[in-house]
Amino acid sequence: MAPQPPTPGTALCRIEEIPEGEGREFVFGTGMAAWRGLVVRRGDRVFGYVNECPHHFIPLNDRGDRFVTWDHEWIICSAHAAVFRYEDGHCEDGPCKGRGLQPWPVVIRDGAIVTA
DSSP: OOOOOOOTTOEEEEGGGSOTTOEEEEEESSGGGOEEEEEEEETTEEEEEESOOTTTSOOSOSSTTOOBOTTSSOEEOTTTOOEEOTTTOBEEESTTTTOBOOBOOEEEETTEEEEO
């Protein structure tokens, strides 16, 4: 069975738990059955994506919650240095230029980030 995202309405964390301009990984399941997502924050907005680079379908982070460039302007793939926009996951540069991250719908409800 393929890894499955959490059901809509699953609470992930409080918005303040993701620092401005940073990201956080969320893993559901274990081993090969684990599903991995990430949420990045821009001010009072959050954007969710499946944690998988469209170039080689590997996680974007090589360790922890390292998902963004040093200047907090782009989501970055640690393996290939492809850069993606926060707002829509579109790849602006790198080996998967023109493709994009798969969206993972998340919303903010009463200060909590929740799957939609």
